[in-house]
Amino acid sequence: MHSDVVASRSAEHRDSRESRNGGSPPDAVSLAIIEQLQEDGRRPYAAIGKAVGLSEAAVRQRVQKLLDQGVMQIVAVTDPLTVGFRRQAMVGVHVEGDVESVADALTAMSECEYVVMTAGSFDLMVEIVCEDDDHLLDVINRRIRAVPGVRSTESFVYLKLKKQTYMWGTR
Numbered sequence: 001m002h003s004d005v006v007a008s009r010s011a012e013h014r015d016s017r018e019s020r021n022g023g024s025p026p027d028a029v030s031l032a033i034i035e036q037l038q039e040d041g042r043r044p045y046a047a048i049g050k051a052v053g054l055s056e057a058a059v060r061q062r063v064q065k066l067l068d069q070g071v072m073q074i075v076a077v078t079d080p081l082t083v084g085f086r087r088q089a090m091v092g093v094h095v096e097g098d099v100e101s102v103a104d105a106l107t108a109m110s111e112c113e114y115v116v117m118t119a120g121s122f123d124l125m126v127e128i129v130c131e132d133d134d135h136l137l138d139v140i141n142r143r144i145r146a147v148p149g150v151r152s153t154e155s156f157v158y159l160k161l162k163k164q165t166y167m168w169g170t171r
Contacts, residue, residue, distance in 0.1 A: 026071055029054065030062055031170040034072055037063070038167050041074050077166070080129050087130045088158040091140060092122035096151040099123045105147045111139045122154070 026034065032052045036043055045059040052059070066072050080088060095102045099117055106112045106126055114127035126144070130136040140153060 026066065026170075030066060030071075033059060033062055034066065034170050037072070037074065038169065077164075079161075084131060085129045086132050087136045088161070089128050089130075089136060089140075090156045090158070091126045091128055091144065092154040092156070093124040093126060093144070094151040094153070095123040095149050097149045099149075102147055102149045106144065109139070109143060111135075 029052055033048055036048045036051055044056075045063070046056040048054075049056045049059045054062070067074070080086075093102065093106075103115050103117055103124055106115045106124065111128050111130055112126050113129050114125075116125050117123065118125050128136065128139055130139060136155075136157075140155060144150060144153060
């Protein structure tokens with residue numbers, strides 16, 4: 001397990017962030033702090049301060065503001081296999097009618113770790129993390145397919161995770 005900073009890019013976080021801070025993006029110093037934390041989410045504020053030219057207290061205040069505004073999260077990222085989740089899958093969902101209401105229903109399911117509305121072959125892509133194949137079957141067959149508006153699904157079961165990173169930096 002390691003700690004990472006996840007800069008929020010979802011529409012939900014972006015919309016709520018804009019309403020909380022007037023829509024202003026982080027300045028260059030805050031972006032540099034985010035990049036420092038993306039390299040190591042446990043990096044001491046004093047070390048970050050040296051790198052970006054601020055005091056430890058100023059870094060602490062900026063980090064708290066970034067967290068409060070929903071610009072980033074500091075989370076422990078685990079390998080699901082090591083904590084009892086033996087099956088992961090990406091599920092493409094075809095929707096009939098309102099895509100947002102289906103997406104909202106799926107985000108309420110604890111097994112759905114990632115829900116994104118897409119343009120292309122599927123209306124939604126949903127990452128699911130489950131304990132085993134039976135659990136995955138139950139989630140897809142009895143829960144996802146039971147959501148009003150879900151027309152069909154296609155599952156892509158993960159065989160091996162080769163890369164998972166949150167090091168996309170800042171712009």
